[in-house]
Amino acid sequence: MNHQHNTLPAKTPANHGMRTMSKPVILISTVLLLLGMGTLPAWSAEDTPMEEMNMEGMDHSTMSDMDHNETSKKGNSNAATMDHGDMTSSMQGGSAPADARDPHAYSGGYSIESGKYALPGKRILVLGDEHNFGSLVMDRFESVRTSDNTSATYDLQAWFGRDYDRLVLKSEGDVDNGTLEEASTEVLWNHAIAAFWDSQFGLRFDTNNEGPERNWLALGVQGLAPYWFELDITAYLGEESRSALSIEAEYEILFTQKLVLQPRLEANFSGKKDLQLGTGAGLTDTAFGIRLRYEIRREFAPYVGIEWASLYGDTADMARATGLESNETRVLAGLRFWF
Amino acid sequence: MKRFSPNTPAIPDPSRRRFMQGLAAGGVMLGMSPLLSKSGWAGEKNSATHTGMAPVLSGTEFDLTIAETMVNYTGSPRMATTINGSIPAPILRWREGDTITIRVHNKLSTSTSIHWHGIILPYQMDGVPGVSFKGIPAGETFTYRFTVNQAGTYWYHSHTAFQEQTGMYGAIIIEPREGEHIRADRDLVVQLSDWTDEDPMDVFAKLKKQSDYYNFNQPTAMDFFHDVSTLGLGAALSKRKMWNQMRMSPVDLADISAYTYTYLMNGTSPRGNWTGLFKPGERVRLRFISSGTQSFFDVRIPGLKMTVVHVDGQDVEPVTVDEFRCGPGETYDVLVSPKDDAYTIFAQALGRTGYARGTLAVREGLTAPVPQMDKPQWLTMTDMMGDMGGSDMAGMKGMDHSGHDMAGMNMDMNHKPNLVHARHARTEYGPSVDMRVDTPRTNLDDPGIGLRNNGRRVLTYADIVTVGRKQEDTREPGREIELHLTGNMERYTWSLDGLEFGKSTPVHFPEGERLRVILHNDTMMTHPMHLHGMWSDLEDPNGDFLARRHTIAVQPAQRISFRVTADAPGRWAWHCHLLYHMDAGMFREVIVA
Numbered sequence: 032m033n034h035q036h037n038t039l040p041a042k043t044p045a046n047h048g049m050r051t052m053s054k055p056v057i058l059i060s061t062v063l064l065l066l067g068m069g070t071l072p073a074w075s076a077e078d079t080p081m082e083e084m085n086m087e088g089m090d091h092s093t094m095s096d097m098d099h100n101e102t103s104k105k106g107n108s109n110a111a112t113m114d115h116g117d118m119t120s121s122m123q124g125g126s127a128p129a130d131a132r133d134p135h136a137y138s139g140g141y142s143i144e145s146g147k148y149a150l151p152g153k154r155i156l157v158l159g160d161e162h163n164f165g166s167l168v169m170d171r172f173e174s175v176r177t178s179d180n181t182s183a184t185y186d187l188q189a190w191f192g193r194d195y196d197r198l199v200l201k202s203e204g205d206v207d208n209g210t211l212e213e214a215s216t217e218v219l220w221n222h223a224i225a226a227f228w229d230s231q232f233g234l235r236f237d238t239n240n241e242g243p244e245r246n247w248l249a250l251g252v253q254g255l256a257p258y259w260f261e262l263d264i265t266a267y268l269g270e271e272s273r274s275a276l277s278i279e280a281e282y283e284i285l286f287t288q289k290l291v292l293q294p295r296l297e298a299n300f301s302g303k304k305d306l307q308l309g310t311g312a313g314l315t316d317t318a319f320g321i322r323l324r325y326e327i328r329r330e331f332a333p334y335v336g337i338e339w340a341s342l343y344g345d346t347a348d349m350a351r352a353t354g355l356e357s358n359e360t361r362v363l364a365g366l367r368f369w370f
Numbered sequence: 371m372k373r374f375s376p377n378t379p380a381i382p383d384p385s386r387r388r389f390m391q392g393l394a395a396g397g398v399m400l401g402m403s404p405l406l407s408k409s410g411w412a413g414e415k416n417s418a419t420h421t422g423m424a425p426v427l428s429g430t431e432f433d434l435t436i437a438e439t440m441v442n443y444t445g446s447p448r449m450a451t452t453i454n455g456s457i458p459a460p461i462l463r464w465r466e467g468d469t470i471t472i473r474v475h476n477k478l479s480t481s482t483s484i485h486w487h488g489i490i491l492p493y494q495m496d497g498v499p500g501v502s503f504k505g506i507p508a509g510e511t512f513t514y515r516f517t518v519n520q521a522g523t524y525w526y527h528s529h530t531a532f533q534e535q536t537g538m539y540g541a542i543i544i545e546p547r548e549g550e551h552i553r554a555d556r557d558l559v560v561q562l563s564d565w566t567d568e569d570p571m572d573v574f575a576k577l578k579k580q581s582d583y584y585n586f587n588q589p590t591a592m593d594f595f596h597d598v599s600t601l602g603l604g605a606a607l608s609k610r611k612m613w614n615q616m617r618m619s620p621v622d623l624a625d626i627s628a629y630t631y632t633y634l635m636n637g638t639s640p641r642g643n644w645t646g647l648f649k650p651g652e653r654v655r656l657r658f659i660s661s662g663t664q665s666f667f668d669v670r671i672p673g674l675k676m677t678v679v680h681v682d683g684q685d686v687e688p689v690t691v692d693e694f695r696c697g698p699g700e701t702y703d704v705l706v707s708p709k710d711d712a713y714t715i716f717a718q719a720l721g722r723t724g725y726a727r728g729t730l731a732v733r734e735g736l737t738a739p740v741p742q743m744d745k746p747q748w749l750t751m752t753d754m755m756g757d758m759g760g761s762d763m764a765g766m767k768g769m770d771h772s773g774h775d776m777a778g779m780n781m782d783m784n785h786k787p788n789l790v791h792a793r794h795a796r797t798e799y800g801p802s803v804d805m806r807v808d809t810p811r812t813n814l815d816d817p818g819i820g821l822r823n824n825g826r827r828v829l830t831y832a833d834i835v836t837v838g839r840k841q842e843d844t845r846e847p848g849r850e851i852e853l854h855l856t857g858n859m860e861r862y863t864w865s866l867d868g869l870e871f872g873k874s875t876p877v878h879f880p881e882g883e884r885l886r887v888i889l890h891n892d893t894m895m896t897h898p899m900h901l902h903g904m905w906s907d908l909e910d911p912n913g914d915f916l917a918r919r920h921t922i923a924v925q926p927a928q929r930i931s932f933r934v935t936a937d938a939p940g941r942w943a944w945h946c947h948l949l950y951h952m953d954a955g956m957f958r959e960v961i962v963a
Contacts, residue, residue, distance in 0.1 A: 070466035079928075096486040109627070114465055117701065121806075121808060122616070122755070122805050122806050122807065122808065123797055123806070124617060124799070126799055127794070127795075127797075127798070129798035130793070131794055131795060131798075131799070132793050132794065132795040132796065132797070132852065132867070134795040134796065134797045134867040134868065134874075134875075135875045136867050136873075136879070137851050137877045137878055138875035138876055138878060139876075139878030139880075139961070140878075141875065141876045141878055141961050141963075142875055142876070143871070143874065143875065143959050144722065146963075147961065147963045148493070148940050148941045148961060148963065149506060149941070150500065150501075150503070150938070154500060155499050155500035155504060155505065156499060156500025156871070156953065157500075157872070158503060158870065158871045158872065158873060158952070158953050158957060159574060159578075159870075159953045159954045159955060160863065160865075160870030160872045160873070160954060160955035161872040162573055164578045164579070166578075166579045169711035185885075194578075194802075194861055194863045194870075195801050195861075195863075216376055221560065223800075224801065224862070225800070225801055226800075226801055226802075226803060226805075226860070226861075227617055227857055227860060228801075228806040229803070255617050255860060257614065257616070257617060257619060258614045258615065259613045259614060260616075284590055284591050285589070285590040285591060286590060286591055286592060286790045287592070288586040288587075288588060288590070288592060292591075329576075329580060329583050352809075362662070369579070
């Protein structure tokens with residue numbers, strides 16, 4: 032499995048026509064909605080790492096639904112029974128017990144920079160943990176074909192920084208007929224809060240060829256849930272008390288070491304109606320896609336795929352009122368690459 | 371002394387052996403354009419690397435020159451960082467009791483260093499930039515001078531950046547003052563290592579971006595369907611359940627694979643087939659030095675029993691085996707008595723993606739069959755959970771758990787050794803640690819993943835016993851120091867007690883004390899832990915002295931202990947000898963004061 036954290040938060044709902052509809056999408060997005068609702072309150076300030084157990088408990092019920100997992104019915108860690116599966120809860124995450132060892136207990140008051148035998152001057156020995164790394168992942172760079180149109184979509188995430196604190200840039204957009212129809216760019220401070228989870232805080236800037244610009248405060252979590260689901264859940268607060276929530280989930284199924292099937296789901300919610308952008312309140316849109324990629328190298332993988340996208344509620348009504356469909360099927364061909 | 375002379379005929383003839391079929395056997399690219407040289411070392415015309423059996427330097431005065439030279443292991447010439455222009459570096463022959471002077475001339479455009487692995491010396495001579503000295507700046511010479519108070523097989527390597535990966539390693543042979551007492555007719559160094567054509571910093575960055583980048587042995591949907599059809603759906607699911615639940619990979623055997631690595635034996639690729647010569651009837655001492663930067667090797671010589679007589683520079687009670695595992699930093703001397711004309715020395719990497727290979731033969735040009743590599747195996751519950759895994763003691767977990775929930779309840783450390791309960795550092799509950807082992811295993815008689823029940827007699831740590839089980843310092847340890855080996859594979863961060871070097875404080879060994887160190891592995895990889903400057907006197911699970919070591923490989927979910935006599939004032943390095951783990955921060959400074 033490739034564990035690149037490359038999922039991106041969804042953009043404002045697409046305003047162009049949609050044709051078909053996939054029922055399971057609603058079911059799955061409802062499940063994810065519950066997951067998202069449960070998770071966000073569990074998020075706490077950056078200096079108080081979230082107890083991963085909270086997430087595991089919730090993920091667990093969710094994932095066993097999605098995954099038809101056989102036996103495990105762990106509600107939360109306190110209800111642990113005695114099989115191996117339950118041991119894992121004390122092996123990961125959690126908070127330190129009161130009697131946990133002090134990792135500096137053996138220092139005798141010395142530091143790596145000063146004290147007897149220390150070398151004079153600036154510290155020379157600086158290892159990878161104090162080194163900046165950076166990466167750019169173009170997760171989706173694809174041609175999108177619907178029954179009556181062909182456009183292009185890009186979706187990238189870049190980061191620069193250290194192991195647990197880094198700057199993250201997320202950007203995605205749609206290009207139609209050589210015009211950037213809509214784009215969303217986020218600049219986020221990314222801070223690791225648990226072994227598999229990062230918190231993200233920053234700004235999002237949306238542009239739309241047919242509507243007004245929107246700016247948001249973004250607050251989210253991104254990481255790897257049990258059973259290797261990559262999740263990215265972000266809440267947004269905008270001007271005029273607008274709010275939104277986006278959820279993205281990805282999974283990877285290896286057919287071979289290089290041929291990878293990636294189901295991907297995104298769902299967007301809006302706190303209030305936005306007439307200018309044609310979005311209603313509540314669940315506005317979902318997209319469920321399956322992409323099959325071949326990793327010529329880890330960094331370079333062409334793919335083909337199919338995606339079902341739907342609009343819901345007032346969002347769907349407003350689309351239909353302008354003569355557009357609320358469902359569409361997209362055929363995709365693209366390239367995933369990173370460096 | 372004369373026993374070393376047979377080395378010379380073992381040096382293969384380069385003109386005959388290299389570039390057969392146009393393939394790079396680990397040799398010289400003659401006539402390489404000097405423009406390819408990144409170094410400013412314009413003074414040297416011929417910048418080709420000598421590979422194969424290293425030249426031998428002996429005496430008390432040595433001059434070692436560090437420079438960039440060209441080498442070609444894969445068909446693409448690359449710049450290596452070499453010592454006196456060879457991979458491996460020259461074999462240094464010292465005599466116990468001698469005072470040695472080594473002038474190291476740095477002809478690189480960057481800083482360098484040499485660390486004498488396993489040698490007990492003053493800390494200023496230990497060669498770790500930032501700990502023992504400031505390093506050897508570009509263009510400068512540093513003179514190491516120390517008295518050799520030990521004998522046996524050791525090695526030396528750069529302790530700067532990734533220079534060890536790019537070719538800076540060589541053997542040290544120290545003759546005992548009273549003369550060699552391990553009787554052998556022939557004495558050959560077999561140094562194992564790994565080579566990549568990539569810039570090691572790129573390798574490291576790739577691991578940071580995608581930690582399983584080099585792992586092409588991952589479970590697939592096809593494996594799952596195969597398991598469903600052979601084991602049934604329930605078994606196929608439960609085989610995967612814990613791994614998937616915990617987001618841990620059962621196939622995370624090695625971070626770096628043959629995808630980028632060429633595994634070398636005496637600086638020679640498998641195709642190059644390094645050949646060590648013997649005469650029929652001779653007893654041959656093979657000094658295996660495990661210098662892989664990120665590779666464990668499982669060594670065997672099909673058709674020959676190997677008698678292990680000397681480990682980490684210490685004579686050990688002889689034990690005869692078919693196979694042994696050696697981790698980065700360790701050395702193993704074995705005696706063999708070959709009768710046939712040719713035998714393959716086979717050293718498969720732990721990840722089972724490739725191997726180093728050479729031949730023991732009566733003359734050059736002979737080969738013996740090269741075995742198939744073993745199939746890679748999944749890590750087991752034992753590797754993940756220690757004593758609990760796969761045992762019938764799962765019920766204990768319930769108790770553990772309530773213990774955890776009741777804050778303030780102290781872990782009882784007086785359990786029998788095989789029921790040790792861990793006491794984790796508070797810094798192990800954050801993003802730097804993906805897993806903790808609460809019930810580690812303490813037994814040493816496990817050869818480790820991939821070698822269990824393979825039908826061969828495989829050496830384990832329980833078999834390695836210092837001759838007479840005699841320890842030099844018989845005092846009981848007066849203090850315990852516990853460190854946990856930790857990491858987060860997903861983030862590719864490696865640490866001790868959840869703290870990488872930059873966030874750590876030194877470990878203080880009060881000078882003159884005898885103390886016990888406990889290493890507890892909370893990860894699913896084996897970490898060869900190397901303490902500089904002082905011996906690590908490994909204890910058995912009952913706390914009795916077993917063997918004097920300089921590098922101790924701690925297996926997944928294992929807890930080991932060793933004794934140290936803090937008799938070496940100064941600052942010392944202590945780290946995982948997997949180079950990329952060390953460079954990720956799995957490193958502590960030790961202060962003896």
